[in-house]
Amino acid sequence: MATRLNPCELEIDLFCRGLHIDESCVLEKDARFLARTRAGLGSGLELVIPGPLKDIWMNAPIEEDFVHDSPYTLLFRDGSYGVRDSRGDLEYDVEIPGQPAWYTAKTSSGTEMSRVGVLQGTYLGIYLSNSCSFWYHSPSLGCKFCTTGLNVGVNEAAEKAIADVVETARAAKEESGVTFVHFNSGYAGKDKGLDMAAPYIKAIKEQVGMLTGVQVTPSPNLWKYDWLVDCGVDHFSFCYEFHNPKFFAELLPGKEKLIGQQTFFNALEYTAKKMGKGRVSGEIIAGVEPIEDTLEAIDYIADVGAFPTVCIFRPTIGAEMERYPSPKYEDMRVVMEHMYRACRRNGIPIGAAPNIEVSLIVQPGDARYLAKRDTAWWMYEAKLAALRKLAAPKFKHELKPRRVSGNPHSHPKGSPEIVAPRSPEADELAREAGVGARRS
Ligand code: SF4
Numbered sequence: 001m002a003t004r005l006n007p008c009e010l011e012i013d014l015f016c017r018g019l020h021i022d023e024s025c026v027l028e029k030d031a032r033f034l035a036r037t038r039a040g041l042g043s044g045l046e047l048v049i050p051g052p053l054k055d056i057w058m059n060a061p062i063e064e065d066f067v068h069d070s071p072y073t074l075l076f077r078d079g080s081y082g083v084r085d086s087r088g089d090l091e092y093d094v095e096i097p098g099q100p101a102w103y104t105a106k107t108s109s110g111t112e113m114s115r116v117g118v119l120q121g122t123y124l125g126i127y128l129s130n131s132c133s134f135w136y137h138s139p140s141l142g143c144k145f146c147t148t149g150l151n152v153g154v155n156e157a158a159e160k161a162i163a164d165v166v167e168t169a170r171a172a173k174e175e176s177g178v179t180f181v182h183f184n185s186g187y188a189g190k191d192k193g194l195d196m197a198a199p200y201i202k203a204i205k206e207q208v209g210m211l212t213g214v215q216v217t218p219s220p221n222l223w224k225y226d227w228l229v230d231c232g233v234d235h236f237s238f239c240y241e242f243h244n245p246k247f248f249a250e251l252l253p254g255k256e257k258l259i260g261q262q263t264f265f266n267a268l269e270y271t272a273k274k275m276g277k278g279r280v281s282g283e284i285i286a287g288v289e290p291i292e293d294t295l296e297a298i299d300y301i302a303d304v305g306a307f308p309t310v311c312i313f314r315p316t317i318g319a320e321m322e323r324y325p326s327p328k329y330e331d332m333r334v335v336m337e338h339m340y341r342a343c344r345r346n347g348i349p350i351g352a353a354p355n356i357e358v359s360l361i362v363q364p365g366d367a368r369y370l371a372k373r374d375t376a377w378w379m380y381e382a383k384l385a386a387l388r389k390l391a392a393p394k395f396k397h398e399l400k401p402r403r404v405s406g407n408p409h410s411h412p413k414g415s416p417e418i419v420a421p422r423s424p425e426a427d428e429l430a431r432e433a434g435v436g437a438r439r440s
Pocket of ligand 1: 147
């Protein structure tokens, strides 16, 4: 017989077991379309689990094989949605976020906005570049959990013009209240990721006014991070996935061969030191390497002042790891409570930025539900509330368009080639930044 779970426990169990959809549901009308993009982690159903501390956004697996054995079913009853657990007489209220009207609107160049970017939780995710070049090696050097090579260019535009990105971000901000746009890319060739992201960041800062994040493979040229901060980047994240070097090497052959785990650590430590606590994330996948390695990764990331961003492994359809088992709830609960404690121990300001809910992971803020409500819990809550209040004027300022410098030549050794998307705006931005744009 199952016992009732708190909102974060339910989130973890749904990530591990998945969700059936009852025929009473009308998801074509009520839900966002399933975005099979990027690594495939967003391939499930976006849902919200309401709770007294915070509402939890998640992307529940619904299509993978392991879902077959799940006890959870989504139902529509009495005018609202709920999740039933067949192991007991248990039901949980959930909300299904609808598809925003701007998804089907077109940019001035005629591109459907959902082919430029999609919501993942409450932020706008935009995939830069035309796929990840690890996929073009023979044999493939793609990460073995990933399906990016199968998705990009199918469900979304392979190349994104800056004007299209600006218009889509503006619509997401004005119509859906989005505050954060996250640029993500796979391997874009030797040390090209940050160069590629720079003109987009500058354009969003100057023309829309949003918080911005960049997640590209790390650069060994650390001065480029200084340059990107000048362009307006608010957050960097580094997906090194596995802490155990053997798992890193075996499951991430491209990252092992062409980048190296130490390059991730160097960039993570450099940016965390430069930008301060909570402005950088180290991203890992839990449920594949031994749990001790995952706990060590969390401690390492939080100890350098970064957010541990922990994905629960999903054996997505089409990935080489499609047949791996989904992780066990009991293990993942231990991992997520450890993540919360590591953030608390290091004073990481979780939940400080306004309206950023990430549906692909268990956020450190979600894991507040897991820890015992002792004195340390209440003291951290009080500290977080004070930090939110203190940070509010800064975030208000960041949500207004503002000029940014973004000149690479103002940094020692700064002479990048900007890998520009095919748009006249890119050339213009590059000229403004004082460098010649080069078309890829
Ligand atoms: S770097 Fe790895 S996870 Fe990222 S897109 Fe490329 S293959 Fe996928």
